[in-house]
Amino acid sequence: MTIDALEAILIVPLIAAAVLAVLPGYRLTASLNVVAALATFLLSVSLFWTEPHSGDYLLVDDLNRVFIVLTTFVALTTSVFSASYIGHEIAIGRLSPRSVRFYHAMYQMLMFAMNLALTANNIGLMWVAIEVATLTTVLMVGIYRTHEALEAAWKYFILGSVGIALALFGTILVYMAARPVIGEGLNAMVWTVLVRHAAQFDAPLLNVAFVFLLLGYGTKVGLAPLHAWLPDAHAEGPTPISAVLSGLLLNVALYALLRFKMLLALNPASIAPGPLMVTMGLISCVFAAFMLYRRRDIKRMFAYSSIEHMGIIVFAFGMGGPIANFAALLHMTMHSLTKSAIFFTVGHIAQVKGTQKIADMGGLTVTNPLLGWALVVGVVAIAGLPPMGIFMSEFLVVSSTFARQPLLAILLAFGILVALGGLFLRLNTIAFGEPRGPSEPAHASYVPMFAHFAIVFAAGIYMPPGLVAGFENVARLLG
Amino acid sequence: MHGLTFDIAHMLAGSLVLVSFLELYQDRLMALINIYAVHAVVLTLSVAWQALIQDAPHLYITALIALSFKAIVIPVALRRIIVKLGIHREIDNVVGVGLAMLAGIGLVALSMVVMLRVTAEADPLAREDLAFALSVVLLGLLMMVTRRNAVSQVIGFMSLENGLVLAATGAKGMPLVVEISVAFSVLIAFIVIGIFLFRIRERFDTVDIQALDRFRGERR
Numbered sequence: 281m282t283i284d285a286l287e288a289i290l291i292v293p294l295i296a297a298a299v300l301a302v303l304p305g306y307r308l309t310a311s312l313n314v315v316a317a318l319a320t321f322l323l324s325v326s327l328f329w330t331e332p333h334s335g336d337y338l339l340v341d342d343l344n345r346v347f348i349v350l351t352t353f354v355a356l357t358t359s360v361f362s363a364s365y366i367g368h369e370i371a372i373g374r375l376s377p378r379s380v381r382f383y384h385a386m387y388q389m390l391m392f393a394m395n396l397a398l399t400a401n402n403i404g405l406m407w408v409a410i411e412v413a414t415l416t417t418v419l420m421v422g423i424y425r426t427h428e429a430l431e432a433a434w435k436y437f438i439l440g441s442v443g444i445a446l447a448l449f450g451t452i453l454v455y456m457a458a459r460p461v462i463g464e465g466l467n468a469m470v471w472t473v474l475v476r477h478a479a480q481f482d483a484p485l486l487n488v489a490f491v492f493l494l495l496g497y498g499t500k501v502g503l504a505p506l507h508a509w510l511p512d513a514h515a516e517g518p519t520p521i522s523a524v525l526s527g528l529l530l531n532v533a534l535y536a537l538l539r540f541k542m543l544l545a546l547n548p549a550s551i552a553p554g555p556l557m558v559t560m561g562l563i564s565c566v567f568a569a570f571m572l573y574r575r576r577d578i579k580r581m582f583a584y585s586s587i588e589h590m591g592i593i594v595f596a597f598g599m600g601g602p603i604a605n606f607a608a609l610l611h612m613t614m615h616s617l618t619k620s621a622i623f624f625t626v627g628h629i630a631q632v633k634g635t636q637k638i639a640d641m642g643g644l645t646v647t648n649p650l651l652g653w654a655l656v657v658g659v660v661a662i663a664g665l666p667p668m669g670i671f672m673s674e675f676l677v678v679s680s681t682f683a684r685q686p687l688l689a690i691l692l693a694f695g696i697l698v699a700l701g702g703l704f705l706r707l708n709t710i711a712f713g714e715p716r717g718p719s720e721p722a723h724a725s726y727v728p729m730f731a732h733f734a735i736v737f738a739a740g741i742y743m744p745p746g747l748v749a750g751f752e753n754v755a756r757l758l759g
Numbered sequence: 760m761h762g763l764t765f766d767i768a769h770m771l772a773g774s775l776v777l778v779s780f781l782e783l784y785q786d787r788l789m790a791l792i793n794i795y796a797v798h799a800v801v802l803t804l805s806v807a808w809q810a811l812i813q814d815a816p817h818l819y820i821t822a823l824i825a826l827s828f829k830a831i832v833i834p835v836a837l838r839r840i841i842v843k844l845g846i847h848r849e850i851d852n853v854v855g856v857g858l859a860m861l862a863g864i865g866l867v868a869l870s871m872v873v874m875l876r877v878t879a880e881a882d883p884l885a886r887e888d889l890a891f892a893l894s895v896v897l898l899g900l901l902m903m904v905t906r907r908n909a910v911s912q913v914i915g916f917m918s919l920e921n922g923l924v925l926a927a928t929g930a931k932g933m934p935l936v937v938e939i940s941v942a943f944s945v946l947i948a949f950i951v952i953g954i955f956l957f958r959i960r961e962r963f964d965t966v967d968i969q970a971l972d973r974f975r976g977e978r979r
Binding site for chain 2: 445
């Protein structure tokens with residue numbers, strides 16, 4: 281039996297997790313972490329031209345290729361950032377060598393779980409993978425063992441588990457709907473089989489299933505009434521984990537949601553999943569935009585910005601149609617890259633200043649020009665100003681909505697503008713004005729953040745035709 | 760499908776809902792843990808009965824896990840924890856018993872209305888099973904929101920998981936992968952919770968969630 285690239289992207293992180301759990305020494309393990317992430321990334325890119333065999337448990341199609349490559353790429357750059365970030369944390373004694381070993385093993389475990397969730401061809405397996413991803417991140421959020429970190433981890437754990445439990449109930453209901461058509465046993469949970477027979481499923485059962493799945497996985501996406509865990513988990517965990525949470529894990533939960541949305545779209549008698557997603561997306565976007573104004577902690581602020589952007593993405597996927605789906609995919613990619621780069625920057629800033637409180641940092645463009653301007657670039661990008669990539673995608677979302685539902689488009693644009701105001705208000709204090717707080721030079725790794733910003737900038741000006749064609753293809757698949 | 764087999768399955772699933780109600784009004788932690796053990800035993804019987812009538816031997820494994828792990832190991836461990844923490848006499852109640860019971864009745868009615876209506880075409884055993892399972896899940900959720908104490912919230916979460924197992928075993932022929940994973944995830948969840956309980960104790964000298972609220976990220 282030979283191992284193809286599809287299996288390898290699961291096996292590499294798993295082996296790496298086992299090795300990193302026993303190896304001592306921070307320098308060695310940090311570079312091994314990077315090597316493993318690089319190997320996984322290269323393997324995932326190779327999925328484009330090798331045609332791995334999709335079986336009952338794993339599959340590769342055009343939809344998840346996009347997600348896998350994005351996930352493994354951000355995982356790679358985050359591992360580079362993590363190496364320098366963790367080095368500083370050890371130097372100031374915030375993390376012990378033992379917890380660093382644990383941290384690296386969990387990092388690879390999380391990569392394994394996310395890759396498994398993205399490649400799973402079985403809705404039960406996908407659920408298990410998302411559960412594992414949740415548990416590993418819970419452990420990492422609590423790694424500092426401060427009051428705040430423990431509270432955040434506890435809250436994340438309880439809310440995440442409830443979400444996961446609801447999602448399992450939804451998964452069981454999907455199986456119940458599929459069973460009379462497909463028959464008992466494994467086949468009724470295999471995604472490719474489900475899609476083929478979706479039109480004959482019992483529609484009312486499928487509707488209830490989707491409501492549970494939306495609430496369950498929606499909790500993990502961080503949609504508005506269910507978002508309470510997200511800001512705490514982002515603020516109190518190590519910053520590389522904030523970057524991975526925002527940039528990747530939210531996407532993975534969104535991916536699960538999209539899979540089930542496709543199932544419903546194929547069944548003519550079931551409800552349209554769009555309006556539900558549009559409503560939740562819009563609430564998340566507007567709510568989070570207002571919440572940006574009262575933030576005092578820099579990481580919490582960007583966590584709320586993640587809720588806002590996930591709201592926009594879910595909104596666009598809910599609108600559906602080729603243009604809105606295309607815009608949503610683009611926005612998701614751009615948001616992942618930008619937000620993780622912002623967290624890289626914020627991580628170094630917080631280390632320089634020794635605090636995450638916005639009031640204690642100021643004049644960064646003077647004291648630490650590189651970090652300060654990186655933050656300015658990041659906020660310009662995330663607020664959706666031209667010429668960055670997020671401007672393109674937000675413009676597409678709003679303009680395509682204007683053509684169909686002008687009222688919704690106005691609400692969405694309102695949310696985006698409110699968020700822009702909130703972000704710039706804080707940026708002004710942090711990046712400009714009187715220098716505050718300590719300002720020794722940072723030992724930062726600039727490569728990951730500038731690589732991300734460069735991609736986002738390039739995408740705002742020119743998108744390669746191959747990429748556009750790929751995204752258009754996936755957008756069509758999503759219906 | 761009707762007849763004695765159906766009646767027994769119905770009775771066992773219905774008992775699980777009843778035991779969930781019993782959990783709802785226990786305000787002492789010790790009593791709550793005991794009732795949770797009963798909850799797990801009823802689940803075991805129900806799963807074992809499903810294994811018998813569906814002729815699905817792998818469900819016996821699920822039943823065995825439910826019995827050994829949920830009905831014995833976890834309650835024993837939890838009892839030790841609360842004695843060690845000195846909170847076994849503590850009273851934990853946020854809303855009154857009456858209000859909680861009323862809310863519980865409302866939730867059960869809701870799940871009956873929703874599930875029985877949408878599963879009109881499914882076989883009667885499966886649809887009643889699902890309706891009961893959803894009731895147990897919702898009652899578990901209700902318990903999590905009406906309690907302050909971390910231990911009671913964990914018990915609420917575990918009875919919620921019991922409801923999921925009931926649903927999974929009621930769905931005929933559901934692949935084994937899922938059942939094992941459910942049991943497995945409970946195991947992991949418990950380890951995580953265990954670690955947390957001890958660390959919370961270390962830091963706060965209480966497992967009362969309200970005490971945690973003081974340490975909110977932004978009120979520094």
